[in-house]
Amino acid sequence: MSGLKRYYSDLPKKRKCPKCEKTVRTTVRYKWGWFSCLVSCTLCSIGCCCSAWMPFFAPDAQDAFLHCPDCGHLFGAHIKLDICVD
Numbered sequence: 518m519s520g521l522k523r524y525y526s527d528l529p530k531k532r533k534c535p536k537c538e539k540t541v542r543t544t545v546r547y548k549w550g551w552f553s554c555l556v557s558c559t560l561c562s563i564g565c566c567c568s569a570w571m572p573f574f575a576p577d578a579q580d581a582f583l584h585c586p587d588c589g590h591l592f593g594a595h596i597k598l599d600i601c602v603d
């Protein structure tokens with residue numbers, strides 16, 4: 518994830534796209550990450566194993582990636598929990 522611009526929120530933002538050069542409102546795509554795993558493990562440890570799958574589908578527990586709606590350019594991401602593996 519190095520080199521990726523970080524955002525402090527996953528709300529859509531108005532940005533000028535460097536690829537298609539249009540001013541756009543970013544679209545947000547969610548993907549599960551370390552925070553989803555942490556929430557899932559926490560749910561298991563408190564006896565809610567049946568709900569452990571939920572963080573992998575709930576946007577609040579996932580990382581958000583901000584894209585250009587026209588060309589799909591990735592502006593950056595809101596990573597909730599970053600574990601450096603370099």
Ligand SMILES: [Zn+2]
Nearest residue numbers: 534537585588
């Ligand atoms: Zn674009």
